[in-house]
Amino acid sequence: MSVSSSNMPQREPVLRIGIILPIDKLKKVTISFTDSALYEIETEKQLNPSSEAPDTLDVSVNDVDMIIRKTVDVFDEHGITIHDVPAGRGFHWEKTIDVTAPGNVYITNQKDYLQVTNEVPLEQYLACVAVSEMSARCPSAFLEAQIMAARSWLLANRGENHPDLQIDVCNDDCCQRYQGMNNFSEDARQSTEACRGQVLTIKGDICDARYSKSCGGITEAGANVWPQKDLDYLVSIEDGEPAFCGPGFISEANLPEYLGSVDEHRSYFRWDFEILQEELTDHMNKIHSLNGKAVLGIENEKRGPSGRIISCDLVYLDSNNQQQSKHLESEYTIRQTLSPSFLFSSAFKMNLKNVQKGIPGSFSFEGKGWGHGAGMCQIGALGMALNGSTAESILTHYFPKAKLTRIYSS
Ligand SMILES: [Zn+2]
Numbered sequence: 126m127s128v129s130s131s132n133m134p135q136r137e138p139v140l141r142i143g144i145i146l147p148i149d150k151l152k153k154v155t156i157s158f159t160d161s162a163l164y165e166i167e168t169e170k171q172l173n174p175s176s177e178a179p180d181t182l183d184v185s186v187n188d189v190d191m192i193i194r195k196t197v198d199v200f201d202e203h204g205i206t207i208h209d210v211p212a213g214r215g216f217h218w219e220k221t222i223d224v225t226a227p228g229n230v231y232i233t234n235q236k237d238y239l240q241v242t243n244e245v246p247l248e249q250y251l252a253c254v255a256v257s258e259m260s261a262r263c264p265s266a267f268l269e270a271q272i273m274a275a276r277s278w279l280l281a282n283r284g285e286n287h288p289d290l291q292i293d294v295c296n297d298d299c300c301q302r303y304q305g306m307n308n309f310s311e312d313a314r315q316s317t318e319a320c321r322g323q324v325l326t327i328k329g330d331i332c333d334a335r336y337s338k339s340c341g342g343i344t345e346a347g348a349n350v351w352p353q354k355d356l357d358y359l360v361s362i363e364d365g366e367p368a369f370c371g372p373g374f375i376s377e378a379n380l381p382e383y384l385g386s387v388d389e390h391r392s393y394f395r396w397d398f399e400i401l402q403e404e405l406t407d408h409m410n411k412i413h414s415l416n417g418k419a420v421l422g423i424e425n426e427k428r429g430p431s432g433r434i435i436s437c438d439l440v441y442l443d444s445n446n447q448q449q450s451k452h453l454e455s456e457y458t459i460r461q462t463l464s465p466s467f468l469f470s471s472a473f474k475m476n477l478k479n480v481q482k483g484i485p486g487s488f489s490f491e492g493k494g495w496g497h498g499a500g501m502c503q504i505g506a507l508g509m510a511l512n513g514s515t516a517e518s519i520l521t522h523y524f525p526k527a528k529l530t531r532i533y534s535s
């Protein structure tokens with residue numbers, strides 16, 4: 126969905142970013158300060174700093190609500206570190222990390238669970254997103270393209286993913302990856318400044334500019350990934366010949382230095398994955414509340430132009446040895462169903478292995494790409510930037526129907 130031109134901000138907005146959410150079910154959080162003299166805390170309860178580390182506080186759900194304000198209005202290296210923040214909720218790279226947040230932090234009680242919200246101006250948020258999604262070592266043309274795509278996405282989707290939490294976005298892959306100042310670099314700040322206020326627009330509206338890690342060679346059509354949204358301008362394109370996201374532009378040995386700090390170091394342009402019958406059946410039963418005995422395979426695959434399966438039927442034997450099928454309607458559901466750690470993409474060929482009496486002993490996948498594949502291919506954009514492309518030519522390549530517009534400069 127795109128935002129009408131009347132909703133375009135005339136100046137830089139301030140954002141509320143959910144760092145810890147009620148779904149994390151946390152009752153206690155530890156925070157610390159790189160320099161506590163720069164902060165004041167508004168709260169009605171008495172807080173007791175840890176005796177070993179006086180700049181560290183344990184905050185329980187009974188202590189809130191509180192506002193921690195930065196008393197100086199500068200975007201510097203100082204922040205509030207929130208410990209053990211979930212990253213990659215529900216994906217194969219899920220872990221917890223410490224996040225050092227710029228700006229102000231609100232800690233509130235949401236139905237007996239903690240919510241931690243970071244309040245920062247949009248441009249500071251974007252500088253942090255650029256180096257959370259990918260590494261600060263990426264060339265500035267990549268960082269600028271990433272920042273303009275992230276700014277457009279944010280303004281087109283602000284508040285939509287978490288309507289009940291009074292936040293604009295969360296910190297995670299569900300919205301855009303935001304790890305505060307963790308990977309912050311001067312390059313990220315300069316790249317943000319260089320494209321301040323610039324967004325992708327189409328017919329006067331801000332584009333819902335999507336992106337994912339690797340398209341695998343051809344990007345997916347937006348309409349195949351989000352059929353309920355009007356994203357026809359996210360057209361499928363061939364991502365270079367040879368592919369900008371392939372080993373011809375970035376060797377697998379060099380890729381890790383450019384990836385985000387929470388990303389696994391492995392191959393994403395082409396990948397293999399294998400799962401045992403029992404593990405897949407258990408997982409399918411759990412995800413879809415079924416009572417299957419064995420998975421037999423998938424049928425009726427419908428594929429998009431990138432090779433991603435956008436719907437299919439998962440065929441299985443039920444507990445009475447009757448053949449049944451479960452319809453999987455989106456690339457997201459397919460990836461969620463076929464691996465407990467979330468499959469890298471739905472562009473795969475599934476092979477049945479060790480079949481005995483019609484029942485496979487395991488399933489192997491030959492896949493390509495990482496993520497939904499629509500819009501900007503991040504590794505492809507990196508390949509283009511390393512090859513001398515400008516931020517503008519990268520965005521024109523991935524969003525051929527859009528143009529760049531500066532909507533605010535103050
Ligand atoms: Zn979110």
Ligand SMILES: [Zn+2]
Nearest residue numbers: 340370502505
């Ligand atoms: Zn690509």
